[in-house]
Amino acid sequence: MTQNQLLSKRQIFLLFVGFSVVYISGMFIPLMENDSAQHATMAMRMALNNDFLNIFKGENPYLDKPHLHFWLSAISMKIFGINHIAYRIPALLCLCLACFSTKKLADLLYANENLSYLASLIFLSAQTIILSAHDVRTDAVLTGFIIFSVWQFVKFIKTQNTGAALLAGFGTAMAFSSKGQMAIVIIGFCILAYLLYSRDWKKFFNLKILLVGLAFIIGILPVLYAYHHQFGNKGIEFILFNQSVNRLNATGFEETSPDYFFFFHTLLWAFLPFSLVFYVGVFQKSAFFIKNRFRKIDGVEFLTLGGFWLVMLLFSASKFKLPHYLNGLIGILAVLTAAYLFEIYRRNQVRKIKVLYIIQLVVIFGSILGIGLLIHYFTGIPNKVMYGFTALIFAYLLFRIFVKENPFRKYVFMSLLFGVAVNLFLNTQFYPVLTRYQGGLKLAEFVNENHLEKERILMLKGNETWSFDFYTQRNTPRIEEMDLKKDDLLVISREELAKLNRNYLILDAENHFRITRLSLKFLNPDKRAAQLDLVYLVKILN
16 A cells, blocks of 8 residues: 555455445335335326326325436436336446446546545435435435536536536436436536636637536426426426425425524434544635635645535525435535545544544444443344454454554544444445335335235325335225225224224334434334334225
8 A cells, every 4th residue: 555545445345345235235225214215106197197297295296306216216227127226226326326427536636546536425424315215205316416417517617628518518418307407406506616716717718618518408408398287387497496485495394403503413313434533624715715814725635524504504595405415515525534544644644543543433333332221232143144244344344443554544444344334334234124114115115025906905195104105016095984985995093093983994103213213212122112103004995
């Protein structure tokens, strides 16, 4: 290993293999309520009905997120069948694009291949990105095209390459087509930060910028056409002007958090295992630029730090906040973190890395203790093969902790290996057990195993048991109670069943818990029963 490397080629290869296993294992987890199962059901409707122009949530027109994520998932289902693996394939491919683009952006900004590989591995290790690969929403597609677009914009500015200009516009169009104006904000702020420091305004604002605009306009035409087809001019106005503004003002949404520091403390878990060193890097780099009064210095870039601050300050002012809004920024943060690790390595700031290393050890041993408690109280060992494989990785991790080596390299490799080990446990042991507490999924399995007539199954209006719809591969009709007929089969919650004014026979009852809102009471076996709801499949007798 040379002096300017934090990871050897062998370590890089092993870590990419490890994260590949993590991401592939996540493909087999049953879908989680609400958003992931809901989005899968919406894409399934497109595939089953061969209708890619109209987008529905249940039986209601869906005027919210754009179509691209749903189109890609529906096309995948047309090719590979209606199943959760097919639903996740486009998201995984977009995250692969994001990983590659993160590396290429780091190459442009720092011209250090080892640094760029580290940036891509930090991206793959981020907890929120691993979660987005199996709890799939629109964010994986958004993330892939945002970092791809930033890479192409920087390449265009540096080289004036025509192809890069076209790809920058097209990538921005795809990002817009997955989540609207938020994508343009993140890309725009990152490029603005780059230009403010590099002063390369003439390389950006020239005739070739028209190619960017042309590619963007052509790229968003399919989404605009689909919005106009279903909603008319209201749809065009919504996606071009109102969608993201409504979220910033919480117009039409319930205000989620008045906390202006929400995204800052969300990053503490979302960017694990590198969240602490990231924040240290942010504040040290911020102090550096302030001290130097933002004077241009060769070999220094401001895109990652400036993009972070501009996006975070705007998002923090929003009245509607959700953790996964940060996903599109993770590639940028990965480059910043990798660069900072190389900077303190080059300066041989041993004391700083030792403090970070000790804190990381606390996180690692705390996580191992937490995993042990989960195994004892909640999961058991559902998959013995993967449990053994995960245990071997943890054993190797513990071995590396006690091996004497360069503290910088040790910190980096240990942190990435920790990310592989923890998420292998989560994907192969924890989440598969957790999803068994989704009543809709269990009812769907009952229907499929007993070959019940799906055409007779109904739900009451307002019911949103998305996993039942997806795993029965059918958009279950929602009706009013007065329209129920004898021998109809009804999926119904415990609360609704108590109000039902019909004679009925219970065919199946399943425990249900909103698993995306975990609590210690639910994980505690002595208190779990009190946290569970029930959902039923009943037969109407008259």
